[in-house]
Every structure is written in structure tokens, then in C-alpha cells.
Amino acid sequence: MSSAVTSRQGIYQSGLVRRLTRWLDATPHPPLAIEISAGRVAVVRWGRAGSLDGLAVENLPAGAIVPSAVETNIVDSATVNKAVASACERVRSRDEEVALILPDPVIRVFVQHFEEFPRTSEEAIPMLRWKLKKSVPFEADETIISYMRQAPREAGVDVVTALARLRIIREYESLAETVGLFPGVVLSSSLAAISLLEDPKATLLARISNSTLTTAIVRSGVLCGYRCTDLPAQGGYLTPQMLLEEVFPVAAYYQDTWQEGIATVRVAGLGSRLPEFVQPLEDEFHCPVRSLLQTAVSEGSIKEDGRQLADRDLDGLVGWMLQRS
Numbered sequence: 001m002s003s004a005v006t007s008r009q010g011i012y013q014s015g016l017v018r019r020l021t022r023w024l025d026a027t028p029h030p031p032l033a034i035e036i037s038a039g040r041v042a043v044v045r046w047g048r049a050g051s052l053d054g055l056a057v058e059n060l061p062a063g064a065i066v067p068s069a070v071e072t073n074i075v076d077s078a079t080v081n082k083a084v085a086s087a088c089e090r091v092r093s094r095d096e097e098v099a100l101i102l103p104d105p106v107i108r109v110f111v112q113h114f115e116e117f118p119r120t121s122e123e124a125i126p127m128l129r130w131k132l133k134k135s136v137p138f139e140a141d142e143t144i145i146s147y148m149r150q151a152p153r154e155a156g157v158d159v160v161t162a163l164a165r166l167r168i169i170r171e172y173e174s175l176a177e178t179v180g181l182f183p184g185v186v187l188s189s190s191l192a193a194i195s196l197l198e199d200p201k202a203t204l205l206a207r208i209s210n211s212t213l214t215t216a217i218v219r220s221g222v223l224c225g226y227r228c229t230d231l232p233a234q235g236g237y238l239t240p241q242m243l244l245e246e247v248f249p250v251a252a253y254y255q256d257t258w259q260e261g262i263a264t265v266r267v268a269g270l271g272s273r274l275p276e277f278v279q280p281l282e283d284e285f286h287c288p289v290r291s292l293l294q295t296a297v298s299e300g301s302i303k304e305d306g307r308q309l310a311d312r313d314l315d316g317l318v319g320w321m322l323q324r325s
Helices: 003-017 077-090 121-131 166-178 189-196 240-258 271-285 292-298 304-311 315-324
Strands: 032-036 040-046 052-059 096-102 107-114 143-150 157-165 181-188 203-209 212-219 222-230 264-268 289-291
Touching: 032 077, 032 166, 032 315, 040 077, 040 315, 052 077, 052 304, 077 166, 096 166, 096 189, 096 315, 107 181, 107 222, 121 143, 143 166, 157 166, 157 181, 157 222, 166 181, 181 189, 189 203, 189 212, 189 292, 189 315, 203 240, 212 240, 222 240, 240 271, 264 271, 264 292, 271 289, 289 292, 292 304, 292 315, 304 315
Parallel strands: 032 096, 096 181, 203 264, 264 289
Antiparallel strands: 032 040, 040 052, 107 157, 143 157, 203 212, 212 222
16 A cells, blocks of 8 residues: 555545544644535635635536546546636635545445444454445545444444545645645535534435435434435436435435434425425425525524525535534
8 A cells, every 4th residue: 555545544534534523523624625516616714713714616617527436527627726726816725724525426435334343443444445345436446445433223333434536536636736725634515514414313414416416314413324326317307206216215224224214304405496395305204304504594503604605505614614613
């Protein structure tokens, strides 16, 4: 294993998973964060007191970034680099560390149960690499792995594992490095947004971003299920039935494993179309269905300055902001 890969494993073990939510106390967070998606680049700076000190958003043309766990993501590098440079200049970035929040398809996430699990990362990472080698579409020696233990439902150990292809992560790191920044934390957008789920009962998150759906179930701070899939349609062509069919496997797994139903559903990414989906989802899960960000705003989870991010539907950055507070 190369020294570069080894050093990045250390970064991701503390940053990719261990800073997802409030599962563990976070180590110091950079005052700068960049969220990159297929459609835009958003850069946020926080002040010393933790308040929002700057926000810049640059839209990207269709096809400039094509999120993928395997193939090249930055298709139009000139356009994307220009957008990143412009946004960073507007928030007065300089030679400093930055958190990178990436599209969900880039990072694969698994929740696994083990009767026994190694205590040291030197033993755990090779075992996870072996266990998951058939679950990811790239070779083991190209893989960055991060993991976190969490409370199991019964005896044994539950482990959340995040994997990414080094070459893909380097594409995004290079965007930051080009403008003089040092990527210190890398995580996916939905893993950041999970911080908005604080209900002690089982909460299902359905998060749509372009043609990608991420479904996650969180219960008392424990990630019980996670799935990222391509939707059969996007925008105005997505129907409630299509969404239900994609969400159902994670919900069914949770209900079978934990022997209880979903208590609440939170949805992100549907915008003004959300009302069309509320009743079908409520009929299926027999529980309230609400907007992820609107609920967080109404319950007071988001500070006043954070509403600037919520108003732009930047739920990944809102979740990261909550982790910083």
C-alpha cells in the first residue's frame, strides 16, 4: 500500500464517517466548506463564533460534472475550476484547510453486522476490504476505506463503512488544491445532511439530487440502513410510485431487522413538487411526511444565519454546519 493511500485512510477515518452526525465528538472543523454537486458549487465560510460569514454559489452547466463512483466526474474541468475559483474568491479563501462535501454516488456506504470485529484499524481495514470487494466496482488497491462502530440492535458489533475510489476523490481534491486549499475532510452530501435527523424514533430520509436517490434510516443517532440508487426519471417525470419502489428495499430491511415500522419520513430535493408525494408516502408508511429542511427550520434546529443555506436547499452544508456547532 502506498504512503499516499495510507495517509488518506487516516484523514477519512476521522473525517468521512466519524464526523457524519453527532455520533462522536468531532475534531476541529475547518472554517471553510465546499459542497459540489452536478449542478452547482457552493462555498461557505464560518466566523470564529461559528456564525455564517460568507456564502457563494456558482451554477454549473449540465454535464460539467457527472457524479460516479467509477468513471471520471469532472468532465468540463475548465468550467468547474472557474466556478470553484470564483466562489472561493467571493468568500475570501486563502491557504487553509477545507471540508469537501461530494455527490452521494462518489462514496459507497454500507451498514454491516459482525459477531466480532477487530479492535485496531490495522486488522479492521483489510477485513472490510475483503468483505466488500465484491460490492464495489473497483479494485481493492484503488479503494479508500473509512469505518465507524455504532450501537448494535443485539449482540455483536454494527459497523458503518464508507468506500471511495482514490482516483475519483483526487479529482475533487485537485479542485480545491488548484485554488490553494488543503482538503482535510471529505464526506458525501447525504452523510452530512443526516445531522438534521434528531428524532429518537426511526426516521427515513429520502433525498433526491438530480437523478440520484439516497435513502437512509436513522434511529437515535444510529444509521440503520443506507442505499444510493439511480432514479428511473428525474424532475417533473418522477412519480410517487417510482420513488416508493426505490425507497421500499431499505424500509423493508429495517422493518424486518428491527421489528418495527418507520416513525417519520423526511424528504429533500423535490422542491415545489413535495405535496404530490406526501399522501402516497403517508399511505405507505402510516406516519408523517415532511420536508427535511422546512422541518429543521420550524423546529429551531437551524440558526438564523443558517437559513440562508436552507433557502438555497443546501442541506449538506446545513448538516455540516450543525456538526460544527
